[in-house]
Amino acid sequence: MKIVYTIKFQKVNMFTTKHQILRYNKLDKCFQNTGKEYTIDDLLDAVNEALREYDPNSDGIQIRTLRKDISFMKRESGYNAPIEALKGSNGNYYYRYTDRNFSINSSPLNDTEAEQLKNAVSILNRFEGSPEFEWVNQLGPLLNDKFGLKNQEKKVMSLESNIDYKGYDHITPLFNAIINKTVLKINYEPFGKESYDVIFHPYFLKQYNNRWFVFGYNEFNQNPHWNLALDRINGSIETIKEKYKKDKTDWQEFFDDIIGVSKDPNKELEEVKLIFSKEQAPYIQTKPLHWSQKSKLLDDGTLEVRIKVIINYELETRILSFGEKAKVIEPYELVNRIKERVNQQITNY
Secondary structure, eight states: OOOOOOOOOOOOOTTOOHHHHHHHHHHHHHHHOTTSOBOHHHHHHHHHHHHHHHOTTOOOOOHHHHHHHHHHHHSTTTTOOOEEEEEOTTSOEEEEESSTTOOTTTSOOOHHHHHHHHHHHHHHHTOBTOGGGTHHHHHHHHHHHHHOOOOOOSOOOBOOOOTTOGGGGGHHHHHHHHHTTOEEEEEEOOTTSOOEEEEEEEEEEEEETTEEEEEEEETTTTEEEEEEEGGGEEEEEEEEOOOOOOOOOOHHHHGGGOSSSOOOTTOOOEEEEEEEOTTTHHHHHHSOSSTTOEEEEOTTSOEEEEEEEOOOHHHHHHHHTTGGGEEEEEOHHHHHHHHHHHHHHHTTO
């Protein structure tokens, strides 16, 4: 199965607000209506009524803003709308499209919109190295052909990724299985262990440290939060006809208490206290270890950091990555664990 991406473009200026969109669309309908002669006051009433329907607290707009809207719609940088002021039977001037078939929602892109769309596509095309953005490669030529956009060759952005990561191929079938609530049979091979088959109900995909993981219900151990690393899945993923077990997990909340992807259900939340060196302090302040982080600069320039998490392997690895610039103060069990791993590392040298 292939994922089909549908993108709908709204023809608006980069700085256009929702209220402006409402105003332009309401004016468009008024200018198309040949059954009524809309004077400037009539247009103002119609626009303000539409704004109040959308937002009861809206104060509406004044004549000056309305005239600016009409002027923008008439410009080439706007919608190039054929709006004309005509003298009515009562001597008052009213506004209408001279082309009865015209509508801002069916007109081609103007120069401003084309440039903005081109820049947006250009940014998307810079996400190299991430297979979930392969659809952009098809989108670019399509828009270029449809709207006459020119592609830019120079890349200005890239994602951190591993081009040799073999788990990428499993993202699409797992995503489809989650959306379609399909049970899977997966052959899985953990590091240093023999492979085995698992009947798996997939619920959630997560990326961490340039690796992808899928979380779901493992029928063998009846664990609803079992995770599989995509790069350890062997061969193709098989779909089986079995009743899908409903997912009851709030995954946002599930990951709130941890760093990474490992969560031991038998462990409780603990406060971890660390001290970072003076040199490392500004980096930790600007890029916190965890959303719960509370920090305090000490008199010697070092940084005291407290986070509330469930201690796991990824937390240990994260702390060790700072080397001599980080020291664990609490809890005692984590202090000993980091000390053991540091001592083991020393024996390698």
